[in-house]
Amino acid sequence: MTETASPAATLVLLRHGESEWNKANLFTGWVDVPLSEKGRAEAARGGQLMAEQGVLPDVLHTSLLKRAIATSELALAAADRQWIPVRRSWRLNERHYGALQGKDKAATLAEYGEEQFMTWRRSYDTPPPPIEPGSEYSQDGDPRYAMLPPEVRPATECLADVVVRMLPYWYDAIVPDLRSGNTVLVAAHGNSLRALVKHLDGMGDEEVVGLNIPTGVPLRYELDADLRPLQKGGQYLDPAAAAAAIEAVKNQGKK
Ligand SMILES: O=C(O)[C@@H](CO)OP(=O)(O)O
Secondary structure, three states: OOOOOOOOEEEEEEEOOOEHHHHOOEOOOOOOOOEOHHHHHHHHHHHHHHHHOOOOOOEEEEOOOHHHHHHHHHHHHHOOOOOOOEEEOHHHOOOOOHHHOOOEHHHHHHHHOHHHHHHHHHOOOOOOOOOOOOOOOOOOOOHHHOOOOHHHOOOOOOHHHHHHHHHHHHHHHHHHHHHOOOEEEEEEOHHHHHHHHHHHHOOOOOHHHHOOOOOOOOEEEEEOOOOOEOOOOOEEOOHHHHHHHHHHHHOOOOO
16 A cells, blocks of 8 residues: 555544653553643644644544643644544553552562563563552542443453453444544543554554654554555654654653
């Protein structure tokens, strides 16, 4: 397929802007932390980019976490698209970071060393240790997950687990919107979007280890009739900002 083929659908992926815990360099996962001031500005800038480049979403899908929800609201406000329909799902949540949730990334790197630290952060199939039920940063009793049977409620996840729990939502909720010819905005998280990009781009388990998604820069995928990307990797609406933010994500922990 060449770049000149005409797209059948447009998908826009948006990782939330910087959160308070991104700023503080803490592992976050399912902990529901707000955006930082910088993150709010990134989200609005993302919406401006969409408006300037005529990438106007018809429908929105978000996770259940307020950093993604607030990002989508700020971006859509900047693009004057607050009125579009929205659906939310836990299946778009960030990867559950298990016992690392709430821990300082630099301190974790210093305590466990680079290899273990990067295995927990980026290996495809090694999850961090599970979170202790009832511990400070577990989501026990959180009403937004009350409908989930215990066997699907994660206590930790590796990226392979995220692919498995994210894909049913892709096929059942997002694909029908794309098939209807909509421009679809997905506002989610670093690792849930890594799972989606892996699927879209047909990346191998090794290849995805090196993939990092920047905060707040919309990533547009033009898809063909089979919902395959016309261009592998899609196109960031601000490539220079994306490149700088990707470096920042890569180097987290190494102060
Ligand atoms: O802490 C997290 O939940 C994620 C995203 O911020 O971090 P990482 O990039 O280390 O997987």
